[in-house]
Amino acid sequence: MPGPIDYSKLRILPDFDTVEWWAATRQRKYLVRQCKACGHKWFPPTFPACAKCASMEVAWFETAGKGTIYSYVVVVQPIVGAFIGTVPYVVAIIELDDCKEADGRVTRVAGVMIDEESEVAIGLPCEVVYEETNDPKIVMPRWKINGTASGVWRFTE
């Protein structure tokens, strides 16, 4: 298991576009942005317009927080103070199961895996879990492998 993240060394500062997203994580809900006009979904929510149709009529879509690992890295040298005791840890990009669109687009999100490096592989299913921080206003989503799959790919060097 990666070591604990020292959230006392992180200060998350929500803004007008993201305050509702962080509020939702406090209720253990994982949101992505959704366009009211065309239905396109995206992440992160820092972008206030739909990149598919340019509408600014945007809403939230509550995902089930389940997906498949698309790529990952294993951070060995820590850069941010909060993660000095966490290394090595895996950051993954995850394709969300319930955000596949008719034209083939899939919404991807990123996050820190709970699992250790040897357990992570591209193609494995995972789900969001929530971690409380020292700041009561901030609950941090993390990701956890929740099953097996065939044809997975793992970096073994």
Added chain:
Amino acid sequence: MGALTDKYCIVGVGETPHMRPSNRTTLSMACEAVSKALADAGLKPGDVDGMTSYQAGDSTTSPHVATALGMRLNYAVDILGGGSSGEALVANAIGLIEAGYCETMVIFRSMNGRSGRRMGGQTPGGPVPVANAEGDAQFNIGWGWTTPAQRFGMSAMRYLHDTGCTTKAFAEIAVAHRYHATLNPKAIHRSPITIEDHQKSRWIVKPFRLLDCCQETDVSVAIIVTSRERAYDLRHPPVFIMGGYARTLTDSPQWNYSRESLHYVAGNYGWKRSFGMAGISHKDVDFVSCYDAFTFTTLIQLEANGFCGRGEACPGWAEGKHSYDRQAGCRQLRKADICYGMGWGWENMASCLVLRGMAA
């Protein structure tokens, strides 16, 4: 030939030494680089009437440098941007001179990239004690994913998955780059390395090892752009600009993880336009200078710019398929960041010196 092909050129290049640390201000370094570029071109400060630079809130500005050197400019602007800004400013200079806003323009980058503001949120001494995550950083600092190595690593991992390549290809690039650095007295790292040295070097962020990464450097680089007519009586053969593209990418991977392919770069979208402007094809090219922030970025840019197909840039480095050796005929690659010193891609502009040598 395009309408502007060979109409504008680079006539001077100036660089400070590569320092770690510089113990100097970015203004001091910029003044040195600009003065050296002027001297290289055979120009005096009063001969230049335009100045531009790019930065990330980490550097001095054109008005400061012009004031320090006593230059009265007709056009000065500084932009925010990263490693793809050098070519954007060359294109801006062409447009400004063509439109009559100025006649001769100096472009610089000055940064304490090692001793001052480091990329990814580190202090000069190491990890930042307490990180504020606002704006874009809300969705990357929180998951400990901030540096270019960590971001490009995500692309590289997917690339290895998609193509079946291994990090042996990265090793071959590192070895080739280092070999050529041994020939360059200005390079920071000049001792030859082997494939084994690369494979045994410590992990930074898998799939990147230490020897995949470029050198954080304190440096300033300046070049001078002017018209063909103005260039004739200057000191060196001009290096002509045939075409280009800049910041072609719409979906930056640091903001949009959902883009078509994580390892697409600007070249995937821009190369056809650039070659069209120049009126040439790949077989006409015998020198390539890639931004090598990481070994992997050299590799993907050869593919992105159409020199080979997807996954094809991987094998062949050890066999000299992609060589610096002009005797070998085809393509030359100038190594810059990984062994030479890193100025956010601006070292590639200094490749003009190589082109000038080839023309002479």
